[in-house]
Amino acid sequence: MSQDPIARLTVLFARLPGVGEKTAQRLAFHVLKSPPEYASDLAEALLALRQEVRLCSVCCNLTATDPCPICADPQRDAKIICVVESVPDLLAIERTREFRGRYHVLHGALSPLDGIGPDQLKIKELLPRLVEPGGSADGRAEAAGRSIGGVEEVIVATDPTVEGEATALYLTKLVKPLGVRITRIAQGVPMGGDLEYADQVTLARALQGRREI
Amino acid sequence: MSQDPIARLTVLFARLPGVGEKTAQRLAFHVLKSPPEYASDLAEALLALRQEVRLCSVCCNLTATDPCPICADPQRDAKIICVVESVPDLLAIERTREFRGRYHVLHGALSPLDGIGPDQLKIKELLPRLVEPGGSADGRAEAAGRSIGGVEEVIVATDPTVEGEATALYLTKLVKPLGVRITRIAQGVPMGGDLEYADQVTLARALQGRREI
Numbered sequence: 118m119s120q121d122p123i124a125r126l127t128v129l130f131a132r133l134p135g136v137g138e139k140t141a142q143r144l145a146f147h148v149l150k151s152p153p154e155y156a157s158d159l160a161e162a163l164l165a166l167r168q169e170v171r172l173c174s175v176c177c178n179l180t181a182t183d184p185c186p187i188c189a190d191p192q193r194d195a196k197i198i199c200v201v202e203s204v205p206d207l208l209a210i211e212r213t214r215e216f217r218g219r220y221h222v223l224h225g226a227l228s229p230l231d232g233i234g235p236d237q238l239k240i241k242e243l244l245p246r247l248v249e250p251g252g253s254a255d256g257r258a259e260a261a262g263r264s265i266g267g268v269e270e271v272i273v274a275t276d277p278t279v280e281g282e283a284t285a286l287y288l289t290k291l292v293k294p295l296g297v298r299i300t301r302i303a304q305g306v307p308m309g310g311d312l313e314y315a316d317q318v319t320l321a322r323a324l325q326g327r328r329e330i
Numbered sequence: 331m332s333q334d335p336i337a338r339l340t341v342l343f344a345r346l347p348g349v350g351e352k353t354a355q356r357l358a359f360h361v362l363k364s365p366p367e368y369a370s371d372l373a374e375a376l377l378a379l380r381q382e383v384r385l386c387s388v389c390c391n392l393t394a395t396d397p398c399p400i401c402a403d404p405q406r407d408a409k410i411i412c413v414v415e416s417v418p419d420l421l422a423i424e425r426t427r428e429f430r431g432r433y434h435v436l437h438g439a440l441s442p443l444d445g446i447g448p449d450q451l452k453i454k455e456l457l458p459r460l461v462e463p464g465g466s467a468d469g470r471a472e473a474a475g476r477s478i479g480g481v482e483e484v485i486v487a488t489d490p491t492v493e494g495e496a497t498a499l500y501l502t503k504l505v506k507p508l509g510v511r512i513t514r515i516a517q518g519v520p521m522g523g524d525l526e527y528a529d530q531v532t533l534a535r536a537l538q539g540r541r542e543i
Contacts, residue, residue, distance in 0.1 A: 122394050125375045125378070133361075134360050135353065146417065148379060157377065162339040163370070165335040165339075167366050205356070205359055
């Protein structure tokens with residue numbers, strides 16, 4: 118690694134996605150011109166990230182506290198679980214302020230070609246949450262007073278891709294026999310979009326999913 | 331500041347130029363997915379930046395060693411000094427591999443409207459370098475064996491803007507009486523450009539600066 122701190126920081130910044138060599142240099146000089154607290158705050162946040170962030174033992178969200186703030190919030194409806202592929206997906210749903218239930222993060226989607234089967238996803242962590250408290254394998258979580266079981270609906274919010282659809286189908290086969298309602302988020306034309314430019318598949322799904330007004 | 335390390339890092343990333351909230355979040359998750367060394371290397375580079383980087387006492391370049399590697403390199407021609415506004419400008423010229431002299435970084439350009447006069451720039455640091463060794467006020471640098479004085483040419487490579495031009499003019503008035511040759515980098519149509527799209531001022535300068543072929 119280079120001796121020069123500016124060059125060293127530039128090389129590291131350039132490894133970030135979407136950051137080329139020139140942008141990396143601009144960022145390094147920006148840090149240099151910023152108040153000294155900025156560099157130290159950023160350094161501290163980076164170290165804290167690796168030290169403090171772990172998976173929530175209930176929903177597999179990334180969190181500094183276990184259970185995560187959403188699982189620990191008694192205001193959130195424990196009877197509805199929204200299943201997402203990733204934490205950014207979870208954050209995107211949180212930003213809508215439309216969903217007041219809990220989550221389950223799979224950390225991926227089924228993709229046999231990439232060697233990702235059910236065992237590579239956090240699916241086995243989902244099932245205990247759907248059975249009654251007595252049937253839970255996780256006695257520790259139960260003792261901590263967390264709501265396990267009593268789930269009435271599982272919303273599958275995986276991506277509208279081949280992998281996401283396959284994952285939704287797989288989950289349906291697992292969850293339906295447990296007597297829990299399982300739903301899929303609507304697929305259709307995006308708001309503000311133009312029908313003329315919507316792709317065929319999206320438009321077909323929009324027609325199939327039409328609702329009475 | 332937020333308690334959650336991911337949110338904290340996202341907020342800090344979002345303060346970088348050209349990085350919005352969504353990009354900041356993507357960067358934070360990228361760091362989280364990278365090998366742990368990446369976050370610690372980045373944190374270390376950030377801290378080193380503030381601790382190690384200072385101004386070169388000769389040319390005002392940003393450097394971890396004083397004098398900077400360029401001033402300390404005996405292979406670089408001490409008889410030519412290229413004056414630039416900023417360190418990124420210096421690095422841009424270094425990338426051309428066209429210049430083997432030394433530099434002087436002004437850290438800005440004259441801009442009376444922004445309250446930047448000659449005293450806000452590193453101009454007073456330039457003048458001692460142009461006079462003979464005996465005339466130098468900086469005895470310390472001289473004792474360290476650095477080349478002071480004996481300068482034959484000053485190339486003014488400030489930006490081709492109103493501020494850069496004003497700075498060039500100001501420097502000319504200061505340097506000419508010392509009997510040192512002062513030159514300005516050529517202004518004209520950029521390589522790979524199209525005359526049709528060149529602006530009037532650039533084209534006018536290109537005509538004025540025409541050379542025999």
